[in-house]
Every structure is written in structure tokens, then in C-alpha cells.
Amino acid sequence: DIQMTQSPSLLSASVGDRVTLNCKASQNIYKNLAWYQQKLGEAPKLLIYNANSLQTDIPSRFSGSGSGTDFTLTISSLQPEDVATYFCQQFYSGNTFGAGTELELK
Amino acid sequence: EVQLVESGGGLVQPGRSLKLSCAASGFTFSNYGMAWVRQAPTKGLEWVATISYDGSSTYYRDSVKGRFTISRDNAKTTLYLQMDSLRSEDTATYYCARHPIYNNWGWFAYWGQGTLVTVSS
Numbered sequence: 266d267i268q269m270t271q272s273p274s275l276l277s278a279s280v281g282d283r284v285t286l287n288c289k290a291s292q293n294i295y296k297n298l299a300w301y302q303q304k305l306g307e308a309p310k311l312l313i314y315n316a317n318s319l320q321t322d323i324p325s326r327f328s329g330s331g332s333g334t335d336f337t338l339t340i341s342s343l344q345p346e347d348v349a350t351y352f353c354q355q356f357y358s359g360n361t362f363g364a365g366t367e368l369e370l371k
Numbered sequence: 372e373v374q375l376v377e378s379g380g381g382l383v384q385p386g387r388s389l390k391l392s393c394a395a396s397g398f399t400f401s402n403y404g405m406a407w408v409r410q411a412p413t414k415g416l417e418w419v420a421t422i423s424y425d426g427s428s429t430y431y432r433d434s435v436k437g438r439f440t441i442s443r444d445n446a447k448t449t450l451y452l453q454m455d456s457l458r459s460e461d462t463a464t465y466y467c468a469r470h471p472i473y474n475n476w477g478w479f480a481y482w483g484q485g486t487l488v489t490v491s492s
Contacts, residue, residue, distance in 0.1 A: 299477075299478035299479070301416075301479075308466055308482040308483065308484055308485055309416065309466075309479070309482055310482075311478055311479060311480050311481075314477070314478040314480075315478075320480065352415065352416055354416070354478065354479075356476050356477050356478060359418070359430075359432075360406070360408075360418035360421075360476070361418070362415055362416040362417065362418070363415070364415045365415050365416075
């Protein structure tokens with residue numbers, strides 16, 4: 266099974282900061298990766314698919330990059346409404362999610 | 372507007388059964404593979420099962436194989452998850468989610484609000 270490792274598990278940042286979240290696959294998954302945002306008490310929301318494609322209606326401050334085993338979700342200028350937990354998902358072989366990165370305001 | 376509305380969750384004793392439903396609307400249900408994804412309290416996301424757009428193919432995570440059955444009724448635009456021989460580790464919020472069009476794999480662009488299943492004596 267493909268394992269997904271996210272880092273850090275907790276990230277504190279200030280409004281306006283550029284924020285980078287990481288996701289590492291245990292084997293090559295090419296660009297078969299998605300990113301989700303989950304706010305407390307809500308269902309996950311798709312942000313990015315195919316590693317770098319922005320989902321419709323998602324603000325352009327969110328971007329994804331990477332291929333193979335190493336991937337990054339970047340928020341170019343952190344907003345208060347971005348406080349959430351972020352999950353990556355590989356869909357190259359089955360479906361596996363990372364454990365998540367909790368993003369909080371400093 | 373795409374809507375996925377789960378129902379059927381609740382408290383159930385270990386070893387018993389429960390059937391979840393997910394009513395879909397706002398899109399052509401029969402064109403999309405569908406899945407169940409669960410989340411244990413304060414934990415991460417875990418894919419459970421996927422069914423192809425026409426119901427001909429099903430896929431399960433190892434820990435639920437032989438106990439859970441995913442199915443769909445395209446005429447009723449409804450997805451189901453029959454859960455038998457439930458265990459305490461099945462306790463979670465269960466979400467139904469939609470795969471990309473005509474795919475049995477891939478990202479989940481739409482999710483329901485979830486239904487909580489608690490397995491406890």
C-alpha cells in the first residue's frame with residue numbers, strides 16, 4: 266500500500282504569511298494527488314487535483330506543485346478563513362490520505 | 372447544485388448491521404463513480420469503498436472486505452453501504468463522495484455532510 270506522510274502536523278502562521286504544507290508518498294505516484302481543506306465540523310473541500318490543478322471556485326492564493334513522491338500545497342497570503350486541517354490524497358493505486366496538517370493562526 | 376445527503380447512521384452494538392444511504396441530486400448520478408470515505412473521531416480520512424458508475428465494479432479497503440457492501444440504484448440516484456459484523460474500530464463519520472466523471476478512481480470533488488456511526492455495547 267502507498268503511504269502518505271504530511272508535514273508538519275501543526276503549523277502556526279500569521280495573516281499574510283506565505284505558507285507551505287508538504288506531502289510525501291512512499292512510492293512514485295506521478296501527479297495523482299489531491300489536496301483538501303477541512304474546517305471544524307465540516308466535510309472536506311477539494312482544493313487541488315492532479316497535483317497542480319485548482320478546483321473551480323477555489324481562491325487563487327492556493328496552489329499545488331510537485332510530482333513523483335514530493336508535493337507541496339502553498340497558500341500565498343494566509344487569510345483568517347484558511348484556518349483548517351489540510352489533507353493530501355493519492356489516487357495512483359487505490360486511495361490513501363495523509364494524516365493531515367493543522368493550520369492555525371499565530 | 373450538486374447535493375449528497377447521507378442518512379442511516381446511529382448507535383449499534385458490535386457484531387450487528389447497519390445500512391447507510393446517500394441521496395444524490397443536481398448531477399447525472401449514473402455517470403459517476405461513487406465512494407464512501409470515513410473519519411474516526413479526531414482522526415484523518417480513510418477511503419472505505421468505491422463503486423463504478425454503472426455498478427458493475429466495486430472496490431474495498433482490506434479491513435472491510437467481506438463485511439461491507441457498496442451498491443447503488445441509479446434510478447433512485449442513491450448510493451448505499453451495507454455494513455455487517457460491525458466492530459468498534461468502524462466508529463466514524465461516513466461521507467459519500469463523488470469521483471470524476473466515468474472514473475472509478477481519482478479525487479473527490481463533492482462530499483456529503485456525513486453520518487455518524489457509533490459501534491458500542
